[in-house]
Amino acid sequence: MTVLTTIQNGASFKDIRDTINSLLTRIAALEGGTATPTPTPTPTPAPTFTTQPSITSDGTPQVGETLTGNDGTITNGTVSTxxxxLAGSAISGATGATYVPTQAGDHSYRVTATDAGGSTPATSAAVTVAAATPAPTPATFGSTSAQWGDPSLTFGKAA
Known part of the structure; x- marks a missing residue:
């Protein structure tokens, strides 16, 4: 008995499995029996976030102050990136769990979880980062070169 079939170059595992199952069925029919198909493997589920990523800061978020990203809770995977x-666009080089913003605006934190079932991204709610509060300028009075004991120093009410 001869049974012929063709499997294309670059065929997927599913296509090869389906072709083999079809051949087994045809052979069993020719022999008067019943074929046992190859079992379909159970797919690995992609990761899911049961708690979304979030951002915390010590106080009011502002330029120059550290933001901390919390990865959230991941099922079926681990953090891969x-x-x-900033305003929905990736900040070059900002790929750690903490970040010190250099610009004011809406900042968010995206985490991607990966496993054999694929990759799943999740993004925190945006946190508005304010411009840095400038340090107060010290007041100056008179000469800045006066020394204690300088006879030109006078105190009192100006006329």
Whole structure:
């Protein structure tokens, strides 16, 4: 008995499995029996976030103050990448769990979880980062070169 079939170059595992199952069925029919198909493997589920990523800061978020990204809770996977965003766009080089913003605006934190079932990204709610509060300028009075004991120093009410 001869049974012929063709499997294309670059065929997927599913296509090869389906072709083999079809051949087994045809052979069993020719022999008067019943074929046992190859079992379909159970797919690995992609990661999911049961708690979304979030951002915390010590006080009011502002330029120059550290933001901390919390990865959230992941099922079926582990963190593969972290990325800080400004107004929805990736900030170059900002891929750690903490970030010190250099610009005011809406910042968010994206985490991607990966496992054998694929990758899943999740992004925190945006946190508005304010411009840095400038340090107060010290007041100056008179000469800045006066020394204690300088006879030109006078105190009192100006006329």
């Amino acid at each position: 972290r990325q800080w965003l």
